[in-house]
Amino acid sequence: MAFALMVATLQYAFMPERPYGPPLVYSLLIATLTWAVIDLGRDLFPSAAETGWPKGHAGLALVLGGIVFGYLGGTTIADAVCRYFQWYPPGTGQTTGELRSSILITALAGIVGSFYFYAVNKGAYLQRKMAEARRQASEARLKLLESQLEPHMLFNTLANLRALIATDPARATAMLDRLNDYLRATLTASRTDALSGRHTLADEFARLRDYLELMAVRMGPRLRYTLELPEALSAQPVPPLLLQPLVENCIRHGLEPSLQGGEIRVVARQNATGLELEVSDTGVGCGPEPEAGFGLSQVRERIGTAYAGQARMDWHSQPDGGTRAVLTLPLQTA
Numbered sequence: 404m405a406f407a408l409m410v411a412t413l414q415y416a417f418m419p420e421r422p423y424g425p426p427l428v429y430s431l432l433i434a435t436l437t438w439a440v441i442d443l444g445r446d447l448f449p450s451a452a453e454t455g456w457p458k459g460h461a462g463l464a465l466v467l468g469g470i471v472f473g474y475l476g477g478t479t480i481a482d483a484v485c486r487y488f489q490w491y492p493p494g495t496g497q498t499t500g501e502l503r504s505s506i507l508i509t510a511l512a513g514i515v516g517s518f519y520f521y522a523v524n525k526g527a528y529l530q531r532k533m534a535e536a537r538r539q540a541s542e543a544r545l546k547l548l549e550s551q552l553e554p555h556m557l558f559n560t561l562a563n564l565r566a567l568i569a570t571d572p573a574r575a576t577a578m579l580d581r582l583n584d585y586l587r588a589t590l591t592a593s594r595t596d597a598l599s600g601r602h603t604l605a606d607e608f609a610r611l612r613d614y615l616e617l618m619a620v621r622m623g624p625r626l627r628y629t630l631e632l633p634e635a636l637s638a639q640p641v642p643p644l645l646l647q648p649l650v651e652n653c654i655r656h657g658l659e660p661s662l663q664g665g666e667i668r669v670v671a672r673q674n675a676t677g678l679e680l681e682v683s684d685t686g687v688g689c690g691p692e693p694e695a696g697f698g699l700s701q702v703r704e705r706i707g708t709a710y711a712g713q714a715r716m717d718w719h720s721q722p723d724g725g726t727r728a729v730l731t732l733p734l735q736t737a
């Protein structure tokens with residue numbers, strides 16, 4: 404409609420001595436009929452997915468047919484309307500030159516309009532494909548990072564188990580049994596998450612509890628932990644095994660070097676900026692700038708991939724010993 408109004412206005416600008424009504428009626432009727440034939444007729448032919456237009460010669464024939472039908476039908480109806488309202492002086496009509504001009508304007512307008520909508524549809528299709536490709540690339544990268552986490556955790560646990568076998572076989576056997584239970588539960592949960600496409604904070608905290616119980620077999624009373632997850636946040640989706648590398652860091656670099664051990668605290672809370680996940684320990688601590696080890700690098704890379712710049716991790720060394728890592732993630736509302 405806007406395009407038809409523009410054409411009528413241009414015609415009136417070149418012939419201001421004539422009334423504005425006739426070109427307006429002709430332009431609107433021709434444009435409407437042309438659009439109706441082309442846009443509604445597209446559903447009668449097999450269309451290309453990237454454009455929504457008929458494939459091959461059918462698309463060209465539909466556009467040309469719509470222009471011809473729109474011109475003939477629109478002109479016939481517009482003639483009757485103009486005669487009825489007596490917009491033309493008696494005995495006047497279109498000259499041969501005006502007829503050629505109107506045909507040319509109709510053809511150009513139909514072609515330009517059709518190409519515009521063709522380009523819009525194709526551009527929208529390409530944007531959808533690009534967004535889908537980016538999403539698939541992000542998912543593949545997250546899967547790759549997740550696949551690196553599981554063997555890393557397993558190798559660390561087996562190394563601890565090997566050391567325990569030489570010093571305390573009974574506890575080593577108990578730890579091996581707990582490891583079997585943990586791996587079985589983790590594998591079952593991973594398959595469920597893959598099928599549902601969702602891994603919630605409740606799932607993440609359940610896996611953390613299993614892992615900490617596994618480590619407690621080896622460390623005994625030297626390992627204490629607290630997990631705080633409000634019920635309102637339990638259904639929040641997060642990448643699988645997001646917090647486990649931070650917990651492993653706390654055990655390996657904070658609690659294990661300490662004779663007294665310490666406590667690990669994992670807390671989920673909602674703040675003004677979104678979802679906040681905190682992992683802290685009361686171990687020996689370290690310098691203000693930790694080395695870029697596997698755990699911290701993994702977490703930073705995963706939240707950067709999963710949340711595209713909408714998440715961050717802040718790491719702090721506690722003044723009285725221990726460390727504190729805080730993840731700030733976007734909060735997903737129902």
